[in-house]
Amino acid sequence: MNSQSSLMFQIQPSSGTPIYRQIIDQVSRLVISGFLKPGDELPSVRQAAGELEVNPMTISKAYSMLEAGGVLERMRGKGMIVASGQDSSKDIRKRLEIIRPxxxxxVTQAGQLALPKESIMELLSELLEEKNE
Amino acid sequence: MNSQSSLMFQIQPSSGTPIYRQIIDQVSRLVISGFLKPGDELPSVRQAAGELEVNPMTISKAYSMLEAGGVLERMRGKGMIVASGQDSSKDIRKRLEIIRPxxxxxVTQAGQLALPKESIMELLSELLEEKNE
Amino acid sequence: MNSQSSLMFQIQPSSGTPIYRQIIDQVSRLVISGFLKPGDELPSVRQAAGELEVNPMTISKAYSMLEAGGVLERMRGKGMIVASGQDSSKDIRKRLEIIRPxxxxxVTQAGQLALPKESIMELLSELLEEKNE
Amino acid sequence: MNSQSSLMFQIQPSSGTPIYRQIIDQVSRLVISGFLKPGDELPSVRQAAGELEVNPMTISKAYSMLEAGGVLERMRGKGMIVASGQDSSKDIRKRLEIIRPxxxxxVTQAGQLALPKESIMELLSELLEEKNE
DNA sequence: GTGGTCTAGACCACC
DNA sequence: GTGGTCTAGACCACA
Known part of the structure; x- marks a missing residue:
């Protein structure tokens, strides 16, 4: 049964951002948001590579960098799991810091475009509503 | 020494976005916002390269792409000027489209982080206020 | 429940060194230091695997390699015992050779870090004292 | 003139530790010890690969991980330099922390071997002297 | 010129 | 079965 893993990742092959980066970002956010909890197993390199139809090394690279970043842990002979230290921060403020940049x-771009605060806020509000639909 | 030009551009050398893209985006926004008007001269390639401590080829590439996009015009012997057709669009909606992406x-990132709408709106509001100070 | 065996081994699952190596090294040192004497029984593969929460194959592999190295002997029906030839070497110099590598x-790392001899000696001295407390 | 670069790295191809790790460790220590200072350029990927007779990707991997670790910075179109934040810590205590593990x-191994403090200190002293010769 | 990304395929260590 | 390492070779983006 691998329906879980095929839902876990989604990549856009012809996006500007490299595949391994897309995976890193997704896993990181899934962990932070609590969808993935410490101890949860990730799909194996070969499995993920097969489903996403990319080279195993690409997946491996992403996993290695996530391990280096402390997000994942390697269980020798088993596979990768979410690192134990990675509690999803229920603290909204911590998660907010991630989208601050x-x-x-x-805001910088809006300033250079001389856009009024109200317009920007309104647009963001619209986009957030669309997301929920 | 053209003091205006040294204020005109700002680049972050160690940013993820390439330098030529930073220049293109900035000039585009300055034109569309009306900071730069049709006929205004841009700093010469050499001057800009010197001040930004960047390879002249990089500036040249950015200017060429802006010319190809109809934002700038090449005046023989004078350098680059803002193209005549480039009226600053007073229409806020058009300018808003630029920051939509x-x-x-x-919004996508916020969704993956499971952040509530209110928190994001609040943070954006704060950042916009800081900008005005 | 063999309380001795649970004290005998300690492994760090997320260490760089593989588990089977950790076991081999520990048993070797315990034998050479005299903690384990010829004829002493080792915990069964199953027992050790259960307590260390490790794959039995891993324990088995370590025992086999210790047997191949002449440290352990396989007693049919009794499991593994310390080999008869394995006298604890009272000769400190022999035991010192083991920690030489x-x-x-x-020392190599210290050289690359340009650390003075005195500092290193001092740190080692501290660590040895802590151990004794 | 590439005599400097050929002195910079040394690898042992048939060592247990992977090549990219050897490079990471060496560069890290060279930076920490002050042999490499912020802004110093590293040999290019292709140059290092040629001299060490390894695949360029192996070097690239090491450089990427050093960049991720904040040790190196990428100068686009130029090459890699030592990151600006990387001041060699003149503080010996900080460098001592690195060899503490x-x-x-x-010390743990010595304990299991029941070795007396004096013997260990003496052996370390000898090894440190040899190094200086 | 620089580094980055990806592929295809091989071999190894560990569990 | 798992991930790790390395190679050879291709193509791309950037300065």
């Missing part, structure tokens, strides 16, 4: 960039 | 990305 | 590695 | 392991 991109919002800061948006 | 980055806000969409922020 | 790791000290050599420490 | 291996000394701790040595």
């Amino acid at each position: 991109i919002l800061e960039e948006a | 980055i806000l969409e990305e922020a | 790791i000290l050599e590695e420490a | 291996i000394l701790e392991e040595a």
Whole structure:
């Protein structure tokens, strides 16, 4: 039964961001948001590679960097699991810090475009509503 | 020494986005916002390269792409100027479209982090206020 | 329940060194130091595997390699015992040779870090004192 | 003139530790010890690969991980340099912390071998003297 | 010129 | 079965 794993990752092959980065970002966010909890197993390198139709090394690279970043742990002979230290921070403020940089960039761009605060807030509100639909 | 030009561009050398892209985006936004008007001269390739401590080829590439995009025009002997057709769009909606992609990305990330709408709106509001100070 | 066996081994699952190596090294040192004497029984594969929460194959592999190295002997129906030829060497110099490699590695690293002899000696001295407390 | 670069790295191809790890460790220690200072350029991937006779990807992997660890910075189109934040800590205590783990392991092994403190100290002293010769 | 990414395929160590 | 390492070779983005 591998329906879980095929749902776990989604990649856009012809996106600007490299595949291994897409995987790293997704896993990181799944862990932080609590969808993946400490001890949860990840799909094996070969399995993920097969389903995503990419080279196993690409998956392996992503896993290695997630391990280096302390997000995953290697269970020798078994596979990769979410690291024990990785409690999903229920603290919203910590998670907010993660999206702060991109919002800061948006604010910078808005400034250069001389956009009024109200318009930006309104657009963001719309986009957030669309997401929920 | 053209003091305006040294204020005109700002690049972050160790950012993820390539330098030529940073320049293109900034010039585009300055034009569309009306900071730069049709006929305004841009700093010469040499000057910009010197001040930004960047390879002249990089500036040249950015200018060429802006020219190809119809934002700038090449005046023989004078350098680059803002193209005549480039009216600053007073229409806020058009300018809003430019920051839509980055806000969409922020919304995507926020979704994966399971962040509530209110928190994001609040953070954006704070950042916009900081900007004005 | 053999309380001795649970004290006998200690493994660090997320260490760099493989589990079977950790077991081999520990048993070897315990034998050479005299903690384990010729004829002493070792915990059964199953028991050790259960207590260490490790794959029985891993224990078995370690025991087999210790047998091949002449440290252990296989007693039919009784399991593994310390080999008869294995006298604890009272000769300190022989035992010192065993920790020589790791000290050599420490010295190499210290050299690359440009650390003075005195500092290293002092740190080692502290660590040895802590151990005794 | 590449005599400098050929002196910079040394690898033992048939060592147990992977090549990319050997490079990471060496660069890290060279930076920490002050042999490499912030802004110093490293040999290019292709150059290092050629001299060490290994695949360029192996070097690239090491550089990437050093960048991820904040030791190196990527100068786009140029090459890798030592990161600006990487001041060699003149503080000996900080550098001592780096060799603490291996000394701790040595102490653990010495304990299992029932070795007296004096013998260990003496052996370390000898090894440190040999190094200086 | 620089490094980055990906592929295909091989071999190894560990459990 | 698991992941790790390395090679050879290709193509791309950036300066």
